[in-house]
Amino acid sequence: MLNYKNILAVGALLCVATPSFAATIVKVMEEGEGGGTMSLTVDQPTVKAGDVIFQVHNDAMTEEHEMVLVKLKSADQKVAVLQSKHRVDEHQLKSLGEVSELKPGSDGSLKTKLTPGSYLLLCNIKGHYEAGMHALLTAVK
Ligand SMILES: [Cu+2]
Numbered sequence: 596m597l598n599y600k601n602i603l604a605v606g607a608l609l610c611v612a613t614p615s616f617a618a619t620i621v622k623v624m625e626e627g628e629g630g631g632t633m634s635l636t637v638d639q640p641t642v643k644a645g646d647v648i649f650q651v652h653n654d655a656m657t658e659e660h661e662m663v664l665v666k667l668k669s670a671d672q673k674v675a676v677l678q679s680k681h682r683v684d685e686h687q688l689k690s691l692g693e694v695s696e697l698k699p700g701s702d703g704s705l706k707t708k709l710t711p712g713s714y715l716l717l718c719n720i721k722g723h724y725e726a727g728m729h730a731l732l733t734a735v736k
Pocket of ligand 1: 718
């Protein structure tokens with residue numbers, strides 16, 4: 596039986612489950628297996644600043660991937676790879692969030708708000724950045 600309280604609860608759930616219509620969707624494809632070439636690609640190099648939802652798909656057969664979103668100071672900012680760890684030094688970057696531990700064949704998403712500027716998407720699992728898992732994204736007004 597629906598009483599007033601139940602109706603409020605259902606309404607609140609619908610609000611959470613429905614994405615904002617203003618949000619831009621960026622599709623991110625992750626591919627590649629350990630020891631080989633890997634890639635992280637976005638379906639558009641430039642997006643409008645504002646609400647953005649990254650929909651990430653790990654298309655690998657056996658390899659786990661992740662997607663870390665960082666804001667760059669400029670499009671040509673050099674990103675340091677720690678040679679001993681084969682990972683990017685995330686402490687020197689401003690992370691805006693991530694989709695972590697994405698199993699092969701699975702999907703994940705990250706919703707965020709982008710201000711105009713340059714962003715880097717990367718997979719920072721050991722060796723993956725060096726194998727090619729990074730892409731630039733520019734947000735414009
Ligand atoms: Cu990866």
